[in-house]
Ligand SMILES: [Zn+2]
């Protein structure tokens with residue numbers, strides 16, 4: 001089902017960042033498609049494994065959930081079409097995409113003698129865990145959590161400009177918004193084009209920077225995030241809050257993933273939309289019938305135990321279960337557990353003998 005990235009790189013689960021990097025470099029050089037004996041598919045696999053395991057955040061996600069939710073920017077793994085997306089081996093000149101950020105660039109740096117990075121256009125995803133009470137998992141709730149992350153500057157709304165500032169032509173790219181670079185290599189001239197890191201592609205920059213963020217448009221701070229937890233959620237379910245992950249300057253913010261953990265309840269167990277519970281009933285009450293007060297998630301409820309109830313019998317209370325998305329609710333299923341006296345007094349013994357005489 002899931003890929004074993006550790007196996008792909010031939011490292012231990014506890015391998016250090018350094019070990020992982022070394023393993024990647026060794027394998028990437030061995031399987032590089034340009035080399036004799038190279039293997040493009042193998043190279044892609046190695047690269048994908050490295051993209052995950054070299055990133056602390058994504059590695060943790062992978063270790064925890066067996067998959068990752070983060071995309072590490074434009075070069076983020078196979079979801080964007082593999083490590084070769086945007087890179088043409090046969091036509092280096094003017095393909096408009098150039099090299100991408102990250103470790104693929106790193107590998108080429110080794111081959112071509114020099115690497116470069118490109119501005120990431122999407123922020124990192126963040127994942128957090130929230131523990132909710134059993135009752136909250138049934139009825140839903142809202143949680144405010146404090147997350148320290150890179151967020152858009154509230155003063156300039158992410159623009160990086162001082163409010164009301166005029167703009168001027170970007171000196172770095174001459175107003176084009178992109179930077180071209182040509183370098184010689186063993187495979188000929190390579191021309192790469194990147195988004196200008198001064199104006200982020202806009203071609204112009206503000207005359208005056210925002211004083212709060214110094215022009216970055218983002219800042220790292222603790223931010224309160226309100227998480228709406230819907231009714232009927234189950235242990236391990238994940239909620240995705242789009243755009244609530246980390247922000248990047250002049251780019252799209254990542255997503256926030258919330259993994260929910262539901263506390264076990266001392267009385268209730270969930271079975272689909274129904275709630276199961278045991279009710280301990282005295283022997284005499286089981287024989288003659290009685291009314292019991294049951295603490296449900298909706299408050300106290302009088303439950304009639306019928307005369308002669310069978311141990312293990314289920315008493316069904318309609319509508320006291322889990323709310324469905326269709327607006328109905330499941331039922332509360334009360335299992336009768338008859339408590340047998342462990343020891344009878346002399347008097348009780350005599351009374352039971354009388355019952356025996358009755359033929360019971
Ligand atoms: Zn520029």
Ligand SMILES: [Zn+2]
Nearest residue numbers: 153156210213
């Ligand atoms: Zn600002």
